Amino acid sequence: MEIFSxxxxxxxxxxxxxxxxxxxxxxxxxxxxxxxxxxxxxxxxVCSMASVNDDILADGLGHNxxxxxxxxxxxxxxxxxxxxxxxxRTCLNDVTQxxxxxxxxxxxxETWLVMKRQAxxxxxxxxxxxxxxxxxxxxxxxxxxxxxxxxxxxxxHNTHYYIADTSPIxxxxxxxxxxHWDDYNTYGITVYSKNFHTPDWFKxxxxxxxxxxxxxxxxxxxxxxTGQGFVFGKPFIKMNWDQAICDPxxxxxxxxxxxxxxxxxxxxxxxxLEYLKNLGVKILYFNPVFLSATNHxxxxxxxxxxxxxxxxxxLFERLSSxxxxxxxxxxxxxxxxxxxxxSPYFDIFRxxxxxxxxxxxxxxxxSWFYFPHFAMQPVDHARPGTFFYCTGPDETLxxxxxxxSYYEHPVYRKNSPVIRDFFFTGGPDxxxxxxxxxxxxxxxxxxxxxxxxxxGVDPTNDFWQGFRTSIKAQDPDAVIIGEEWTNASPWxxxxxxxxxxxxRFRTLLLDWLADRxxxxxxxxxxxxxxxxxxxxxxxxxxxxxxxxxxxxRLRVIEQDTPPEAWHALMNPLGSxxxxxxxxxxxxxxxxxxxAGRRKLFLAALFQFxxxxxxxxxxxxxxxxxxxxxxxxxxxxxxxxxxxxxxxADLGLKTDLEMVSHFTRLAxxxxxxxxxxxxxxxxxxxxxxxxxxxxxxxxxxEQAVVVLNRSTEEREVRLPxxxxxxxxxxxxxxxxxxxxxxxxxxxxxxxCGKIPGLWGRILVPKxxx
Numbered sequence: 196m197e198i199f200s201x202x203x204x205x206x207x208x209x210x211x212x213x214x215x216x217x218x219x220x221x222x223x224x225x226x227x228x229x230x231x232x233x234x235x236x237x238x239x240x241v242c243s244m245a246s247v248n249d250d251i252l253a254d255g256l257g258h259n260x261x262x263x264x265x266x267x268x269x270x271x272x273x274x275x276x277x278x279x280x281x282x283x284r285t286c287l288n289d290v291t292q293x294x295x296x297x298x299x300x301x302x303x304x305e306t307w308l309v310m311k312r313q314a315x316x317x318x319x320x321x322x323x324x325x326x327x328x329x330x331x332x333x334x335x336x337x338x339x340x341x342x343x344x345x346x347x348x349x350x351x352h353n354t355h356y357y358i359a360d361t362s363p364i365x366x367x368x369x370x371x372x373x374x375h376w377d378d379y380n381t382y383g384i385t386v387y388s389k390n391f392h393t394p395d396w397f398k399x400x401x402x403x404x405x406x407x408x409x410x411x412x413x414x415x416x417x418x419x420x421t422g423q424g425f426v427f428g429k430p431f432i433k434m435n436w437d438q439a440i441c442d443p444x445x446x447x448x449x450x451x452x453x454x455x456x457x458x459x460x461x462x463x464x465x466x467x468l469e470y471l472k473n474l475g476v477k478i479l480y481f482n483p484v485f486l487s488a489t490n491h492x493x494x495x496x497x498x499x500x501x502x503x504x505x506x507x508x509x510l511f512e513r514l515s516s517x518x519x520x521x522x523x524x525x526x527x528x529x530x531x532x533x534x535x536x537x538s539p540y541f542d543i544f545r546x547x548x549x550x551x552x553x554x555x556x557x558x559x560x561x562s563w564f565y566f567p568h569f570a571m572q573p574v575d576h577a578r579p580g581t582f583f584y585c586t587g588p589d590e591t592l593x594x595x596x597x598x599x600s601y602y603e604h605p606v607y608r609k610n611s612p613v614i615r616d617f618f619f620t621g622g623p624d625x626x627x628x629x630x631x632x633x634x635x636x637x638x639x640x641x642x643x644x645x646x647x648x649x650x651g652v653d654p655t656n657d658f659w660q661g662f663r664t665s666i667k668a669q670d671p672d673a674v675i676i677g678e679e680w681t682n683a684s685p686w687x688x689x690x691x692x693x694x695x696x697x698x699r700f701r702t703l704l705l706d707w708l709a710d711r712x713x714x715x716x717x718x719x720x721x722x723x724x725x726x727x728x729x730x731x732x733x734x735x736x737x738x739x740x741x742x743x744x745x746x747x748r749l750r751v752i753e754q755d756t757p758p759e760a761w762h763a764l765m766n767p768l769g770s771x772x773x774x775x776x777x778x779x780x781x782x783x784x785x786x787x788x789x790a791g792r793r794k795l796f797l798a799a800l801f802q803f804x805x806x807x808x809x810x811x812x813x814x815x816x817x818x819x820x821x822x823x824x825x826x827x828x829x830x831x832x833x834x835x836x837x838x839x840x841x842x843a844d845l846g847l848k849t850d851l852e853m854v855s856h857f858t859r860l861a862x863x864x865x866x867x868x869x870x871x872x873x874x875x876x877x878x879x880x881x882x883x884x885x886x887x888x889x890x891x892x893x894x895x896e897q898a899v900v901v902l903n904r905s906t907e908e909r910e911v912r913l914p915x916x917x918x919x920x921x922x923x924x925x926x927x928x929x930x931x932x933x934x935x936x937x938x939x940x941x942x943x944x945x946c947g948k949i950p951g952l953w954g955r956i957l958v959p960k961x962x963x
Contacts (some may be wrong), residue, residue, distance in 0.1 A: 240324025242286035253372035255286030272384035287325035300611035339688035363735035367751040388689025399476035399871030411463025418458040426454035453489035461506035475861025504857040515634025524636030546723035548820040554584035565596035619665035628669035637674030649685025659691035702734040725830035741882040803860035816857035817852025902954040911946040925959035
């Protein structure tokens with residue numbers, strides 16, 4: 196008779212199966228039986244099984260574009276670089292050949308390079324086992340270009356590929372194995388002009404974006420009057436400052452979107468220059484100020500005239516002069532892709548007393564636009580459904596190309612000499628240089644990618660090259676910024692733009708701050724979508740990421756961008772084209788407004804300590820909480836995100852604590868060269884504790900930033916990597932944000948206890 200016991204039970208089940216040795220040992224121990232400790236199970240390293248047998252071990256393949264061991268030098272390179280060394284890893288004796296496929300976007304040509312197996316390949320990777328490396332020098336062209344590459348790996352007769360890993364904002368870091376050819380998910384090398392230089396005054400400065408009608412009413416005498424005016428067939432509606440925008444998608448104000456005015460003007464900005472100076476602002480970026488019918492003024496009627504509803508040319512020049520006295524410069528918004536259907540140039544309503552392009556084939560402006568919409572020429576960003584009709588005096592119909600689906604915006608023929616003459620080649624009185632002479636410090640270019648695709652894609656379309664030549668001839672220190680929602684490197688090769696609207700920064704920062712999503716626009720309790728961030732948009736929906744992925748995506752942007760432009764990229768939390776940041780932070784915090792507000796403090800803290808130009812969309816610093824509206828299954832931002840600034844003296848609520856926070860951050864940044872101009876080094880990405888730390892270094896100056904992304908207090912002891920660039924870490928640091936002193940002990944910087952959603956800005960205590 197067999198006595199039942201855990202041991203006998205397991206013996207009966209397991210028999211001689213090796214896997215049960217571990218189970219048996221564990222059960223005996225739990226039953227109190229004497230047993231010997233068995234060593235932990237160690238899996239056999241994958242590369243130990245390698246051989247030349249037509250079977251490629253995918254886990255052994257590797258290339259990391261961020262690591263100098265695999266790519267040297269890192270990031271964008273000049274046309275004088277000569278070559279970039281690429282390195283690739285495989286399991287030892289696993290493959291017979293590795294090739295690199297390189298595509299030159301300018302020359303539209305591919306090149307194949309056979310990589311060389313290194314002379315001493317016997318290296319053991321701690322997790323993979325024996326590996327070997329292959330390398331090759333990629334020749335860099337002496338003219339600006341974008342190079343795209345991936346790897347082809349062959350084992351005798353079997354060929355597969357190693358491609359760049361994907362994320363909504365770009366490719367970089369470690370890649371991934373692919374069984375199939377994939378020339379979309381490729382690594383990139385940006386090759387830019389050796390002479391590329393961006394204005395030093397712009398790099399790292401604090402920018403403030405103003406939609407003029409919604410910032411401040413300084414002169415009621417120029418206010419629009421309800422019932423007067425003509426906004427594409429609609430009269431003005433004059434709103435009181437304390438009135439909410441009347442919903443143009445609702446029944447009360449259906450279709451009444453562009454004709455609601457609050458009376459904000461240039462005098463209002465002039466009256467608040469001291470506020471903006473005290474806030475730490477160095478750049479004032481204005482949405483269009485030129486004569487227009489609408490409240491947003493992206494339908495220019497006269498490029499040489501300030502809209503009288505905003506003021507006069509004399510007032511603009513005075514504003515520029517007063518801003519200059521306060522160490523501030525003005526950036527203007529130029530809409531050069533399309534004009535207004537209701538303007539002397541087009542005159543679809545026949546209101547201007549001349550002969551507009553829509554009225555007659557003999558109009559002097561006829562060659563400015565596309566008639567018919569394709570005009571027997573290559574399509575200039577025409578899209579399905581983007582053409583409309585003009586009716587001439589003889590009642591003859593003809594089509595014209597309009598931007599997207601807006602008949603109000605006929606598209607200019609940018610390849611037309613007369614258009615180029617009007618905007619920039621016509622000497623100092625052409626539109627571009629004219630406003631530089633009037634006091635503007637530069638241009639922000641609306642839908643600039645629609646004007647020309649960038650020399651990195653098509654060097655023959657030289658619209659922005661000509662524009663740059665004209666502007667820089669007028670003022671070499673004027674800045675040129677292109678609107679672009681994706682990777683802007685095709686325009687940042689040194690001969691077109693200085694900077695771009697870095698919406699990738701905004702997207703990945705929101706992803707990092709996302710926790711959970713509740714209510715409309717949410718899926719899986721985590722993912723949020725609106726009309727800007729969704730499955731069909733360039734940057735994708737807002738989806739939570741951890742510190743490691745956040746850091747990887749930041750490196751992608753840095754890798755893509757020439758350093759001169761990287762330090763000049765506009766880094767917004769929001770704009771007139773996006774939801775208000777507090778609304779988004781609320782939605783991605785479980786619809787909790789209090790949690791969203793707390794996250795804005797951390798978002799601004801990161802924004803003001805990261806390289807580039809931090810952009811404040813007017814009112815965000817004052818706690819402006821203008822929620823989007825949900826229509827047609829999606830959250831809409833426009834016009835709800837264009838609410839008025841919440842001035843307390845006009846009966847609205849200003850978040851003074853938030854104003855103080857932004858003011859303090861801007862002051863710290865302006866006084867700390869390392870934060871304005873320094874390079875970026877990651878120190879810690881602690882996914883478990885949710886702590887991110889990085890260092891900014893400029894020559895001998897440095898600043899260490901430690902951020903606690905969790906909602907709980909964290910005691911942070913920051914290990915100092917041995918691989919840090921000079922200068923080395925100091926022994927003692929002071930916290931510019933909170934006060935206090937913190938010391939380095941050995942190779943650890945003790946940062947003390949940091950509250951949830953907060954951080955420290957540490958600089959050497961003995962700095963001069």
